[in-house]
Amino acid sequence: MQTKITKIPHDKPELIEIQCHSVSDEVREIVAFVKSRQGRVSGMADDKMYEIAVVDISYIEAVDNKIFIYTDKDVYESRQKLYELEDILKKKHFLRISKSMLLNLMKVDAITPALNSKFTAVLFSGEQVVISRKYVPDLKKALKGEIVK
Amino acid sequence: MTFKEFILSRVQVFFVLVTLILFGSAVLGEIYAPEQELRYYHMFSPILLAGACVLPTCVTYFKKEPTPLQYILRQALELAIIEVIVMLLVSPPPSYSGSETVFYITLGIMILIIYVLIEIMTWLQKYRQAKKLTEQLKVLRVKE
Numbered sequence: 678m679q680t681k682i683t684k685i686p687h688d689k690p691e692l693i694e695i696q697c698h699s700v701s702d703e704v705r706e707i708v709a710f711v712k713s714r715q716g717r718v719s720g721m722a723d724d725k726m727y728e729i730a731v732v733d734i735s736y737i738e739a740v741d742n743k744i745f746i747y748t749d750k751d752v753y754e755s756r757q758k759l760y761e762l763e764d765i766l767k768k769k770h771f772l773r774i775s776k777s778m779l780l781n782l783m784k785v786d787a788i789t790p791a792l793n794s795k796f797t798a799v800l801f802s803g804e805q806v807v808i809s810r811k812y813v814p815d816l817k818k819a820l821k822g823e824i825v826k
Numbered sequence: 827m828t829f830k831e832f833i834l835s836r837v838q839v840f841f842v843l844v845t846l847i848l849f850g851s852a853v854l855g856e857i858y859a860p861e862q863e864l865r866y867y868h869m870f871s872p873i874l875l876a877g878a879c880v881l882p883t884c885v886t887y888f889k890k891e892p893t894p895l896q897y898i899l900r901q902a903l904e905l906a907i908i909e910v911i912v913m914l915l916v917s918p919p920p921s922y923s924g925s926e927t928v929f930y931i932t933l934g935i936m937i938l939i940i941y942v943l944i945e946i947m948t949w950l951q952k953y954r955q956a957k958k959l960t961e962q963l964k965v966l967r968v969k970e
Contacts, residue, residue, distance in 0.1 A: 783967060785963055790952035792897060796959070810891065817959070
């Protein structure tokens with residue numbers, strides 16, 4: 678795929694246009710990246726496509742090979758893979774907290790110890806999600822402002 | 827949990843056990859054999875006993891995350907193994923004149939108390955860690 682950048686005057690709105698033969702996964706990935714840079718990701722609910730503001734997302738979970746985006750009130754299904762969303766949302770304070778979940782740290786009210794060597798993240802909504810022990814070092818790094826690979 | 831993390835946690839448990847066994851021995855000795863005199867080699871007993879108790883706790887090593895029920899069952903198994911090992915290694919002192927059953931029941935209760943104290947200490951450490959993480963989270967939110 679070739680790329681072309683054209684400078685435009687300030688009075689015209691900026692636009693990214695993709696000319697493609699078919700809307701492949703690669704194209705979707707590029708679109709998702711651009712949207713995430715603008716603070717939005719796409720999600721389906723009731724057969725309709727919605728643009729969800731990243732700041733509204735509490736967590737993203739993979740269940741039976743499907744990806745669900747949870748906000749305080751709604752649940753959306755995403756066509757993207759969890760690792761793709763992880764890559765896109767890393768810089769927006771999203772962190773992998775288990776094999777199947779990405780958590781928006783900005784939505785976490787407190788962290789409490791859990792019974793079986795894990796921690797629990799208590800969200801502002803009152804919901805609780807489990808942080809696996811394996812991902813605790815990444816959480817510590819993220820909270821210190823270090824880059825999590 | 828990686829094996830390295832597990833080994834570190836066992837070393838931690840070992841040192842806590844040494845301290846608590848020393849304390850338990852002092853309490854039991856004061857009750858049942860206050861006139862007993864100790865030699866220098868007796869000071870190795872808490873270390874050897876703690877080592878003997880820590881080694882079999884490897885049953886609690888888990889590579890995959892255990893469910894709460896699996897975790898509780900493994901902790902119960904760990905306690906049972908420690909109880910059996912200590913009962914096999916420790917016998918009433920020669921100067922002890924009471925019933926052996928009473929001695930072993932007291933010993934069993936003492937082990938249980940020590941075990942619960944270790945669990946509480948481990949929990950408190952995790953609680954402190956969680957509190958620190960929450961504080962760091964607040965700082966991060968303020969920065970944003």
